[in-house]
Amino acid sequence: MEETMTEPRKVAGFGRDLKSEEMVISMGPQHPSTHGVLRLELVVDGEIVVDVIPHIGYLHRCFEKHCEHMTNYQQVIPYADRMDYVAAMSNEFGYVVACEKLLKIRVPERVEYIRVIMAEFSRIVSHLIAIGTYGMDIGAFTPFLYCMRDRERVLDIFEQTCGARLLYNYMWIGGLSHDVPPGFTEKVKDFCKYFRPKIKELNDLLSYNKIFIKRTANVGVLPADVALNYAVSGPVLRGSGVRWDLRKNDPYSVYDRFDFEIPVGQGLKGTVGDCWDRYMVRVHEMEQSVRIIEQAVDMLPAGDIASAIPKRIRPDAADVYVRTETPKGELGYYIVSDGTATPFRVKVKSPCFVNLSALPAMCRGAMIADIVAVLGSIDIVLGEVDR
Amino acid sequence: MTPQQILESLKSRFGEAVLDAKVDAFPDPWIRVAPATLREICLYLRDDGEMLFDVLMCLSGMDYRGGKLGVVYHCDSTVNHHRIVLKTEVTDAEPRVASVESVWKTANWHEREAFDLYGIVFDGHPDLRRILMPDDWSGFPLRKDYQVPEFYNGMKVPY
Numbered sequence: 001m002e003e004t005m006t007e008p009r010k011v012a013g014f015g016r017d018l019k020s021e022e023m024v025i026s027m028g029p030q031h032p033s034t035h036g037v038l039r040l041e042l043v044v045d046g047e048i049v050v051d052v053i054p055h056i057g058y059l060h061r062c063f064e065k066h067c068e069h070m071t072n073y074q075q076v077i078p079y080a081d082r083m084d085y086v087a088a089m090s091n092e093f094g095y096v097v098a099c100e101k102l103l104k105i106r107v108p109e110r111v112e113y114i115r116v117i118m119a120e121f122s123r124i125v126s127h128l129i130a131i132g133t134y135g136m137d138i139g140a141f142t143p144f145l146y147c148m149r150d151r152e153r154v155l156d157i158f159e160q161t162c163g164a165r166l167l168y169n170y171m172w173i174g175g176l177s178h179d180v181p182p183g184f185t186e187k188v189k190d191f192c193k194y195f196r197p198k199i200k201e202l203n204d205l206l207s208y209n210k211i212f213i214k215r216t217a218n219v220g221v222l223p224a225d226v227a228l229n230y231a232v233s234g235p236v237l238r239g240s241g242v243r244w245d246l247r248k249n250d251p252y253s254v255y256d257r258f259d260f261e262i263p264v265g266q267g268l269k270g271t272v273g274d275c276w277d278r279y280m281v282r283v284h285e286m287e288q289s290v291r292i293i294e295q296a297v298d299m300l301p302a303g304d305i306a307s308a309i310p311k312r313i314r315p316d317a318a319d320v321y322v323r324t325e326t327p328k329g330e331l332g333y334y335i336v337s338d339g340t341a342t343p344f345r346v347k348v349k350s351p352c353f354v355n356l357s358a359l360p361a362m363c364r365g366a367m368i369a370d371i372v373a374v375l376g377s378i379d380i381v382l383g384e385v386d387r
Numbered sequence: 388m389t390p391q392q393i394l395e396s397l398k399s400r401f402g403e404a405v406l407d408a409k410v411d412a413f414p415d416p417w418i419r420v421a422p423a424t425l426r427e428i429c430l431y432l433r434d435d436g437e438m439l440f441d442v443l444m445c446l447s448g449m450d451y452r453g454g455k456l457g458v459v460y461h462c463d464s465t466v467n468h469h470r471i472v473l474k475t476e477v478t479d480a481e482p483r484v485a486s487v488e489s490v491w492k493t494a495n496w497h498e499r500e501a502f503d504l505y506g507i508v509f510d511g512h513p514d515l516r517r518i519l520m521p522d523d524w525s526g527f528p529l530r531k532d533y534q535v536p537e538f539y540n541g542m543k544v545p546y
Contacts, residue, residue, distance in 0.1 A: 057519040064504075065529055101414055228465065231442050231493035244465060320414050321445060321461050321472070332445050334459065347447035357496040386519060 020045055025368075029058050033137050033372040036382030038356075040375075044368060052363045052371065054356055059386040067346035073099055073313045074173060076346065081167040083350065084384040086129050089122035089158075090326035091384075092171040097252055098322035098333040099173045102315040110303040111175055112254045117188065117296045118161075118170065120289040121154050124195070126327035127282040130379040134279060135206050137376040138215045143206040150198050153191055160187070174309040188297050192290050199287055207283055216279060217270030220362040220374035224273065230358040233351050234329025235285065236378055239265040239278030246325040258295050260288045275377035282379070285327075314341050328352050328379060348387055352380040388437060390416035393471050396437070401428055415461075417472035422458075425475055426485040426511065432462060432471070433490055439466045443491040448501030450531045454479045456507055460487070477507065479530075486512040504529035 028039040037058035043051040063083065067076050080095045081088040093115055100107060132147030155165045160181050162170040170177050206212055222232070227240040237244055245262040247255040263284030265277025317339040323332040329351030336345040355378045362374050388396075390410040397418065398405045404424040410416040420428055432440040440462040449457035460473040475484060486509035487494045498509045499518040506527035509515055517524065523540070526533060535544055 057517075057521070060519045062528065226492075228441050229492045231444065231491065242465075249465075249468075318413060319459075323444060330444070332461070334445055334447050334461070336449070345447070345449060347445065349445040353496065354493055357493065361492075 087126035216275035240273035446497035448505035
């Protein structure tokens with residue numbers, strides 16, 4: 001703890017002038033509620049937070065530099081996995097879609113549908129972690145265990161498909177590493193049948209819990225215009241009431257063929273754009289993901305998954321920006337090719353990085369204890385913030 | 388609006404500042420503008436009723452080799468459903484670009500990142516300091532001619 005050199009402020013209204021000095025408190029980099037190595041510099045006036053200055057970069061692994069030093073485009077995929085490591089499938093998805101656009105490849109229908117199923121499963125996994133840890137941040141330990149139990153079932157499906165539970169290297173440019181195993185359709189349908197009632201259970205346990213609502217409603221409000229100016233995306237943007245989802249507004253892959261809704265924050269328990277709204281958007285999105293998975297499994301066509309994988313990846317000199325909707329928000333890949341077998345430049349527009357940059361706008365004027373609630377509600381993964 | 392219309396409207400308003408464009412480029416059409424007028428152009432793109440580019444999707448620093456640095460802006464309109472790519476180029480001897488932080492708040496961290504990794508200076512940025520690398524790091528790691536230092540604060544860098 002250290003005191004700043006600011007002038008003492010005078011507080012009127014007590015007969016005499018009270019002096020109140022601002023204090024700087026460092027929260028993190030080792031703190032259970034920062035979800036990784038993040039340091040927040042809090043400027044506080046008593047219990048009120050005057051300003052928050054996030055310090056990031058503790059997990060910087062030079063992803064973009066590594067990409068320029070690969071021997072081919074395919075080798076980037078395992079690194080892309082390790083950005084948002086709780087939803088690795090979604091990261092691969094964006095990268096392969098960008099590369100295919102650069103190479104002008106059309107992938108088989110079967111591949112597209114399997115990718116959508118995997119991406120939606122990874123959305124469920126990511127949201128389960130977000131919800132579970134959010135409950136834990138606020139003081140509810142039990143929902144975390146319930147979420148982990150359900151997440152395990154999805155990880156089993158991933159493991160049966162490609163052998164890995166967390167970091168898959170599953171989606172390849174033009175195809176997939178493995179086809180789905182026999183009995184996949186039944187397993188997926190079983191899961192959907194199992195999971196629907198569990199969302200209700202979660203709602204009873206946490207979402208409509210009185211203490212939880214007290215801690216999250218009317219806290220960390222982010223108005224829609226501020227959200228757009230900060231270019232936040234995903235549940236943080238939709239929590240502010242903006243109906244914007246790239247799966248509907250700028251469809252990629254085969255997302256235009258499914259029937260689903262975009263949940264937005266409505267301010268049911270407080271103000272539109274508060275922490276509870278952001279939280280609730282995630283719960284509703286899991287329901288919609290289950291809907292998409294059920295449709296995709298029913299429509300899954302037969303075919304070969306490796307027929308479009310190129311032998312030699314050498315795109316023409318061009319640059320492409322492709323954005324996809326990951327669980328955290330809009331993940332963009334800006335890939336510049338100079339006609340060789342290695343990317344000239346890969347820039348990742350990480351949703352967590354952008355969402356975190358809006359944290360000070362949500363926290364000013366809040367209590368210290370609310371910082372934890374606000375930070376948890378943006379759902380950051382530091383692996384993706386720092387890349 | 389089509390990229391062609393956006394280009395013409397920018398040309399009629401800013402004339403000399405629009406340097407170069409490729410509106411039929413695959414897959415993303417782009418317009419190259421002068422680094423000094425960038426803020427005015429972006430302000431126009433954000434506020435004009437026909438443009439309304441309310442979201443800056445991405446801001447990337449670039450090193451085009453041979454002492455040429457650049458910044459690429461991907462703008463999107465959630466109202467009018469069109470997008471455009473702005474590019475600007477500077478030399479590594481004078482790497483100064485006008486900041487668009489006052490236009491789109493999201494540019495704040497993106498510009499800090501471009502400053503950190505490429506050494507591009509954004510004029511008018513309120514808080515331009517390193518973001519991903521340590522504050523006392525020397526050099527700009529994403530430049531193509533970057534050499535990994537042998538020591539950092541007396542510690543040997545392992546490779």
